[in-house]
Amino acid sequence: MEKIRFYMFRVIMSVMFLMISCQEEERELIDPTLDNTIAKDSQLAELMRNIVTHDGSYDDIVDGGNCYSINLPYTITRNSTEVIIINQIEDYNQLNQSDDIQIQFPVTITRDNHAEEIIDNDIELQLIADSCMVQDDDIECVDFVYPIVFATFNSSNNVINTVEVLHDAQVFGFMENLDENTVVSINYPIALRISTGELLDAGHNEELLSRILAFETSCEENDG
Incomplete structure (x- = not known):
């Protein structure tokens, strides 16, 4: 019986020592003096x-603002006649700066802080674009x-x-x-x-x- 008690005591002490050691290691990891x-x-x-x-510059040819991007997919009209669905980032390669691009609202945007927001029209989108820094x-x-x-x-x-x-x-x-x-x-x-x-x-x-x-x-x- 004494041997069993001694064995249990050793097990308990070993577990306590391990717990204390783990806590000390965690404290060392985040010691404010280090x-x-x-x-x-x-x-x-x-x-x-x-x-x-969040980098919002990759779709500036459409939305005109580098501090947000429009969530995919969404639809635009190019030069008043051609309807284009933007499904992936590579789809922007087919657009030119000279294109007249109209976004079909509503769309959802992701801001630079990763917050998402629903935009209902050009006026709302332009207000956000105007708030962006020229160089982010x-x-x-x-x-x-x-x-x-x-x-x-x-x-x-x-x-x-x-x-x-x-x-x-x-x-x-x-x-x-x-x-x-x-x-x-x-x-x-x-x-x-x-x-x-x-x-x-x-x-x-x-x-x-x-x-x-x-x-x-x-x-x-x-x-x-």
């Missing part, structure tokens, strides 16, 4: 937001390879959490919703895909920042 944390107003955070900002900040030459796991620590309640993101919209929302009480770090390594299709690994914040800065302007922007 260099692997990302402040919301840091250069790295801003560049990450620029990577995951989105980085079109670099993409994240998903999934990415973030670790967070909320200093107001000492809660540690992990968040797995699978696409740009999730990263954008995650970065935008951080508050001053939350410390965040990336579970490295992660990978980036540049405009040539090449994959680049990053193992820490400095390397990620260096990778983005090296390639952020390496491809031509479509903004007019």
Whole structure:
């Protein structure tokens, strides 16, 4: 009986030690005194937001605004006679700047923050186009390879959490919703895909920042 009690004691102590060790590792991952944390107003955070900002410049020949795009599919009339259904991005290649293009409303647009909105007429669309910056900040030459796991620590309640993101919209929302009480770090390594299709690994914040800065302007922007 004593041997059984001793064995159970050892098992319980081993489990407790493992739990404590895991908590310590999580805390080390997001220790605010370490260099692997990302402040919301840091250069790295801003560049990450620029990577995951929705690029709306590819359909400017139709909608005239780079801070949103029209969701596919939708229909246009070219030069008052030809009806064209835009099913894929490649369909824009058949259009010319000299074409008179009329959009058949309503359409749904996706803004640069990934929010969707229904537009009923040209006036509404033009108001949004007028609000766009001439030169936007989105980085079109670099993409994240998903999934990415973030670790967070909320200093107001000492809660540690992990968040797995699978696409740009999730990263954008995650970065935008951080508050001053939350410390965040990336579970490295992660990978980036540049405009040539090449994959680049990053193992820490400095390397990620260096990778983005090296390639952020390496491809031509479509903004007019």
